[in-house]
Amino acid sequence: MLNQMGAQVEGAGSPTMTITGVPRLHPTEHRVIGDRIVAATWGIAAAMTRGDISVAGVDPAHLQLVLHKLHDAGATVTQTDASFRVTQYERPKAVNVATLPFPGFPTDLQPMAIALASIADGTSMITENVFEARFRFVEEMIRLGADARTDGHHAVVRGLPQLSSAPVWCSDIRAGAGLVLAGLVADGDTEVHDVFHIDRGYPLFVENLVSLGAEIERVCC
Template identity: 40%
Template sequence: MQKFRITGGLSLKGEIEVSSAKNSILPIIAATILCDDECVIENFPILEDVSVICDVLRSLNVDVKADVVDSILKINGKSMHSLNLSENLIRKMRASFLVLGPLLSRFGKARVYMPGGCNIGLRPIDLHLKGLSALGADISIVDGCVEISAKKLIGSTVYLDFPSVGATENLIMAATLAEGKTVIENAAKEPEIIDLAIFINGMGGDIEGAGTSRIVIHGVKKLKGVRHVPIYDRIEAGTYIALAAITKSKIKIKGVNEEYLRPIISKFYEMGLKINFDGSDIIVDGNVDLKPINIKTLPHPGFPTDMQPQFMSLLSLVSGTSTIVETIFENRFMHVMELRRMGANISIYDRVAVIDGVKSFVPSRVKATDLRAGAALILAALSCKGESEITDIYHIDRGYAQIENKLKNLNAKIVRIDE
C-alpha cells in the first residue's frame, strides 16, 4: 500500500500535459479483439487500468507489447482464442466487461465474470445484456458469471433505457461483425464513443452517428489492423483546471479539446475563472474571486459525474452556498466525509450536496475512496498550508498517469510513500 504526502499552500506555475483518455483507450483495447491483425495504439497512458485490460487480453493468448518509453502499444489477436477469463482480473476493473461484445462478435461465445471497479454505485449490466440479446445472443448467469453465445449475431434496433456509455460501447463492438444493420437508439454521446467509432472504422468497420443519440452500425465480415492515437482525457484536463483555481495559480495545460470540454468549461466560466484557449493548450489564471454555482450531473453533453468530486473541493472554498445534484451514481458522495475531515462544510440530502464555503481546508490524513474522490483530495491538500496524507492511492493510479511527477513540474510538493 502506498500513500501521498502533500505539503500544500504553495502557488503553482508552469506547464502540465494531459494524457490520452482512460475512458477512450480501454474500449479501444477491447475492440482490438475484433480483428486478427496487429493494431498499434500511440501515446497510451501508463495507468493501472490499462495494465489490467492488457492482462485480460494476454489471458486470451493475445500478443500485447507495451513500449513505455515511446508510449506505443502493439496488440495482435491472430493467435487468440476464447477462454474463461480470470475472475480476479475482471473484478479489478469494470471496463474489463467490455471484452464481452467483441468476444461474442468474433467467436460466437464468451464467459465473463461480473465486473468490479470503484464502488460508486450499482452500475447494472442489464442494458448490456438486453442489447446483446436483441442481436440474437443466448444469455445465462451462473455463479456470478455471464455465459453468452450466438450462432450468428443479426442486426436489430436496440433502445437503451438509459444512455449507458459501457452498454453503447459493447453493442457497437458486437454489432460490428454482425449480419445486417444495427441501430442503437438513445445511445451515449460521450466523446469517447466517437473515438471508439473512429478506431473501428479505421479497421474497416462501418459506423455512423457516433456522438449522437442514434448510432447505425452496418456489419462487416472482417476487420484489419490500424494505427490510432486516442483523444485527450477531458476529465484529467478538467481536474488540472480545478487545480489552478483552488490554488489560485496560473498554469498552462497542454493537450485539450475545447469542444469536448464545453460542459466542464461552462461551469468554470460561470464561477468567474479566467481561461484562455490557444489551440490544444489553455492558460488558466486562478487568482480571482470565484462565485458559488449549482451543478447537476447528467449524461453527455451534460455536466460529467467524473468531475463532480473535484468541483466539490473547489466549491468548498468559494464564499456562499453551492449545490451539487448527483443523478448518475447513487453512491458518489463518499468523498464528502473525507472533505469534512479537512474542514469542509457540506450537508447531504439524498442525492443533493449543499456546500457552504469555508476560508481554507485543514491539512489532514484522508483516504481516497475512489478514483475521482482521490483527485478531489489532492486538490484540497494542495490548497491548504501544512502537510496532508492521502491513503489508498491505488484508486488514483487507475486514472491519472504519473500524477505526482506532473504536479512536481508545477512546483507542487508531493511524494509517494510506501506505508
Template identity: 50%
Template structure:
C-alpha cells in the same frame, strides 16, 4: 505508492500535458479482438487499468507489446472465450471484451465486473443489446455466458433505457461483425464512444451517427488492424484546470480538446475563473475570490459525473452556497466525509450536496475511496493549510498517469511513500 503527502498553499504554475484518455483506450484495446491483423495504438497512458485490460487480452490469446506510449496488439486467430474472474473483478471495463468475443467466436463467458464502489452499475443494458442481436444469455454464479447461436449475430433495432457508455460500446463492437444493420437509439454521446467508432471505421467498419443519440452500424465480414491515436483524457484535463483554479495558480493545460470539456469550462467561467483558449491548449488563471455555482451531473454533453468530486473541492473555496446534484451514481458522495475532515462545510440531502464557502481547508489524514474522490482530496490538499496525507493511492493510479510528477513540475510540494 501507498500514500501521498502534500504541503499545501502553493499556487501552481507552468505547463502540463494531458495523457491519452483512459476511458477511450480501454474499449479500443478490447476492440482489437475484432481485428484479424495487428493494431498499433498511440498515446497510451501508463495506468494500472491499461495493464489490467492488456492482461485480459493476453489471457484470451493476444500478444501485447508496449514501447513507451505505443501499444501493439496482435489479436489471436482463434481467441479463447472465457475472461477470468481474477482480472474482471479488478475493473468493470474488462466486461467490454464480451461484445468482440461474441462477434469473433460466437461464444463468450465472463465474470460479473468489479471496479470503484461508487454505486450500482449493472450490465443489464449490455446483455439486453447482445440479446437483441441474437445472443442467448445464461446467468451463472457471478458470471455470464453468451452464445451467438447457429446463425451468428444479426442486426436489430435496440433502444437503451439509459444512455450507458459501456452498453453502447459493447453493442457497437458486437454489431460491427454482425449480419445486417443495427440501430442503437438513446445511445451514449460521449467522445470516448466516438473515438471507438472512429477506430472501428478505420479498420473497415461501417458506423454512422457516433456522438449522437442514434448510431447505425452495418456489419462487415472482416476488420483489419490500423494505427490509431487515442483522444486526450478530458477528465484529466478538467482536473488540472481545477488544480490551477483551487491554488490561485496559472497553468497551461496542453493536449486538450476544448469541446470535450465545455461543461467544466462553463462552470469555471461562471465561478469567475479566467480560462483562455490558446494555440497549445487551455490556460487557467486562478484567484482567491470565486462565486458559488450549482452543478447537476448528466450524461454527455452534460456535466460529467467524473468531475463532480473535483468541483466539490473547488466549491469549498467559493463565496456562498453551492449545490451539487448527482444523477448518475447514487453512491458518489463518499469523498464528502473526507473533505469535512479538512474543514469543508457540506451537507447532503439524498442526491444533493450543499457546500458552504469559502472555508480555509486544513491539512489532515484522508483516504481515497475511489478514483475521482482521490483526485478531489489531492486538489483539496494543494490549497489547504499544513500537511495532508492521502492514503489508498492505488485508486488514483488507475486513472491519472504520473500525477505526482506532473504536479511536482507545476511547483506543488508533494511527495509519495512507496
C-alpha cells in the same frame, strides 16, 4: 477509427447507430483522444490554487460545460483546438453543478467540484444525477474542515477561506484526486491514504503536481 479500418458504422453521436457487417477490417493509424477527466482535473486545480495551468493534447469541445463553470467561478479560460488554459487570480466564486451524461457535467468530476466549492466565496449546490450514493467523499472533506452537508442527490457546500489539514482516505480514483486538490489548499500537512486508487486514473500525478510547484511527496508504506 472503425470506419477508417473499413467498417460501416453510421449514426455516431445520435441515439441510434447502424452497423453493417463487412468481410474484414484493415489496419489503420489512429490517435486516441486526451482524457477529458484528467484534463479537467488540472483546470480545477488551477482554479483552487489561484494558479495558471495550460493543458495540451485534449479537445476543449469535450469539456465546454466544465470550462464554462470555471469561467463562472472567476477563472480566465482560453482555448485552442487542442488545448486550454485556466488562470485564477482571485478566490473562486461559488457555482452550482448538476452531473449529467455527456455532454453534461461529468459525474467523475463531482468530487473536484465539491473540493472547489469548499474554498469558494459563497454557497454551492452540487447535484448528483448519474449515480446513487456517490457522496462518501464529502465525509473526508469534512475531516479537512469543509462546511458541507448532503441530502439525497444534493450536496450543499458553504465555501470557507481555507481548509485545515487532516488524514483522509481515498475511496476511489476521483475522490482521491479531489482530496489531493483539497490538500493543496489546506493549512498544514495533509496525509492522503490509499492513493493506489489515484494511480489507476492519473499517471505520474504526484510528479506532475511537483512540476507545477506543489509541495507534495509520496511516502512509501
